[in-house]
Amino acid sequence: MPQYEPVLLARIHRPDSATIDSYRADGGYQRLGDILRMAPADVTNVVKDSALRGRGGAGFPCGLKWTFLPKDHPGPIYLCINADESEPGTFNNRILMEDDPHQVIEGIILSAFATRASTAYIYLRYEYPQSWHRLQAAIDEAYAAGYLGRNIRGTAFSLDIYLHRGAAAYICGEETGLIESLEGKRAWPRIKPPFPAIEGLFHKPTVVNTIETMACVAQIARRGVEWFKSIGVPADPANPRDPGSYGPKLYCLSGHVEKPGCYEAPLGITARELIDHFGGGVWKGRKAKAVIPGGISMGLMTQSELDTPLDFAGPGRVGCLGLGTAAVVVIDDQTSIVDFLHNSCRFFAHESCGQCTPCREGTSWSLRMLERIKAGKGRLRDLDLLLEIGNTMGMMPGSTICGLADGAAWPIKNAIKKFRGEFEDYIKRTNPSGWMVTDPVPALQIVGAH
Amino acid sequence: MRVLTEELRQRICAEFPKYPTRRAVTLPALHIVHDALRAVSTEAIEDIAELLELHPSDVHDTMTFYNFFRDERHPLGRDRVWVCRSISCMLRGGEELLEELSGKYGVLPGQTTADGRMTLEFAECLGACEGAPCLLVNDECHRDMDLSSATRLIDGLVSG
Ligand SMILES: Cc1cc2nc3c(=O)[nH]c(=O)nc-3n(C[C@H](O)[C@H](O)[C@H](O)COP(=O)(O)O)c2cc1C
Ligand code: SF4
Ligand code: FES
Numbered sequence: 001m002p003q004y005e006p007v008l009l010a011r012i013h014r015p016d017s018a019t020i021d022s023y024r025a026d027g028g029y030q031r032l033g034d035i036l037r038m039a040p041a042d043v044t045n046v047v048k049d050s051a052l053r054g055r056g057g058a059g060f061p062c063g064l065k066w067t068f069l070p071k072d073h074p075g076p077i078y079l080c081i082n083a084d085e086s087e088p089g090t091f092n093n094r095i096l097m098e099d100d101p102h103q104v105i106e107g108i109i110l111s112a113f114a115t116r117a118s119t120a121y122i123y124l125r126y127e128y129p130q131s132w133h134r135l136q137a138a139i140d141e142a143y144a145a146g147y148l149g150r151n152i153r154g155t156a157f158s159l160d161i162y163l164h165r166g167a168a169a170y171i172c173g174e175e176t177g178l179i180e181s182l183e184g185k186r187a188w189p190r191i192k193p194p195f196p197a198i199e200g201l202f203h204k205p206t207v208v209n210t211i212e213t214m215a216c217v218a219q220i221a222r223r224g225v226e227w228f229k230s231i232g233v234p235a236d237p238a239n240p241r242d243p244g245s246y247g248p249k250l251y252c253l254s255g256h257v258e259k260p261g262c263y264e265a266p267l268g269i270t271a272r273e274l275i276d277h278f279g280g281g282v283w284k285g286r287k288a289k290a291v292i293p294g295g296i297s298m299g300l301m302t303q304s305e306l307d308t309p310l311d312f313a314g315p316g317r318v319g320c321l322g323l324g325t326a327a328v329v330v331i332d333d334q335t336s337i338v339d340f341l342h343n344s345c346r347f348f349a350h351e352s353c354g355q356c357t358p359c360r361e362g363t364s365w366s367l368r369m370l371e372r373i374k375a376g377k378g379r380l381r382d383l384d385l386l387l388e389i390g391n392t393m394g395m396m397p398g399s400t401i402c403g404l405a406d407g408a409a410w411p412i413k414n415a416i417k418k419f420r421g422e423f424e425d426y427i428k429r430t431n432p433s434g435w436m437v438t439d440p441v442p443a444l445q446i447v448g449a450h
Numbered sequence: 451m452r453v454l455t456e457e458l459r460q461r462i463c464a465e466f467p468k469y470p471t472r473r474a475v476t477l478p479a480l481h482i483v484h485d486a487l488r489a490v491s492t493e494a495i496e497d498i499a500e501l502l503e504l505h506p507s508d509v510h511d512t513m514t515f516y517n518f519f520r521d522e523r524h525p526l527g528r529d530r531v532w533v534c535r536s537i538s539c540m541l542r543g544g545e546e547l548l549e550e551l552s553g554k555y556g557v558l559p560g561q562t563t564a565d566g567r568m569t570l571e572f573a574e575c576l577g578a579c580e581g582a583p584c585l586l587v588n589d590e591c592h593r594d595m596d597l598s599s600a601t602r603l604i605d606g607l608v609s610g
Pocket of ligand 1 (some may be wrong): 053055057058059060062082083084085086087097129170171172174175176208209211213275321402403404407
């Protein structure tokens, strides 16, 4: 593993790391005045040249997204910062907000300037009260120092940042669910197009980016494109559509490791390196059975897939949904995969917003089947039924509005394909008299179970 | 009938300048009222709707989408304790912890103790997975919990 000095997390252990004085003492905000005298399109080009891809889960190229905004729009244009961070296993944005909020705010100021946004809303999940207090204090400091408000650093640029608190719903992290929620409605994701860049918050052009993306923007502005592109995994020259995986990434490591935590590494580190180098190994001297590569909706890697690079392309090569939030959750060899899948299905059944039938029904049926299997009433044919549910819901089959359904389907598909033997053994062991039953569950019985 | 105090109304109105529509103040208003009154009653919904120039059913629709706000028949206790049941916490005993706390205080997740002191809730990932299993107690996150540390914490609240 190459030597790497943290940048995004460089300041988090300093005393008073959240205050404006300490941020400025470390060089923060110093180039802001100069950059705000550039043309916004030039700032966008810097971010575009850096090949920065969004850190919120989809990995969409950040600068490119900004160029989708209409040119010469009279305004207002909105910037929404996604701090809903609810993907199980994920807490990197919380650390940035709590321990280095000014790095985030500087990134927001630069991004708002580049996109010509005059208002930025930070949509913050309710469960982050500490982030709320720290961010609000930092925003107040930034106003007092003239980095926010009217005519920032004596330029024509003005910006307000408002914190908006969510109410404990995962779907508010989906960018159009977030927009609906901010507008004061239920957080039902919108059918796209129109994409937010054309018609977003309050029907105005809108960019949605996540917190870590903002921190990357701040560092690119300070250190330059060359620095950013010297880190990570370059684009594959044989694949013109591969934008590469450049820059540092915050990996959240949790579950069955000795030292869980948020660790910064170049994109492309492997799960094995993370576990061994940062995590102190699998806990209690055990072995890993499976690893979630990027939040629960990305699915599972087996222990033989642990050398997969965790860049934007790696997890997909072993059948996972993608890099997601780079939240790596380690599952040891004494944990039942049935319990893992039950936990995953329960999460998605709870969080589906309910507006698309395959997702609403698929998530609730898969949970009921997992409850039945867990309770020793499983049948082998349930595994094919589960796979069928997994294969028929989601944006990939094209039957749902947002990506939550794919996130619900992937753990089902990966778990059953990669661990089918374990499911079969479990079902045979716990349901010795009924595992071979192939009759459909009688209709009346299902109705009765409501 | 007006159930919102003048102070609560003023705090809601102070949110207006941040947004181009009044409707966008729905969540902030619900939080302000819910925090102070431990529930959002039908009358409070009507008051909020009047301030926001909405129909009460709009406010009610938004409020009930989030399994977060309590109506007057299910008010919150003085303290709200969320126990994480998502994957990283589950792997380190979060589900057992929730079950044990539920047994110890005689309430199912979602219920409030008979003395009105504590509402127990399950949570989906609290974003503190490095300290699994964890709890959110009102505004404070507590990491690396087990039954005895969680009980000590909750008993401290209850007797306080
Ligand atoms: C169901 C679902 C939940 C999501 N939750 C989050 C979230 O909590 N935080 C986040 O930043 N992005 C989340 N996203 C991704 C956002 O839709 C969006 O792509 C992202 O915020 C864009 O930011 P970026 O370009 O900086 O990555 C979610 C997506 C889906 C489909
Ligand atoms: S896919 Fe699921 S969560 Fe997404 S909009 Fe449809 S029902 Fe809602
Ligand atoms: S899974 Fe419990 S805090 Fe993330």
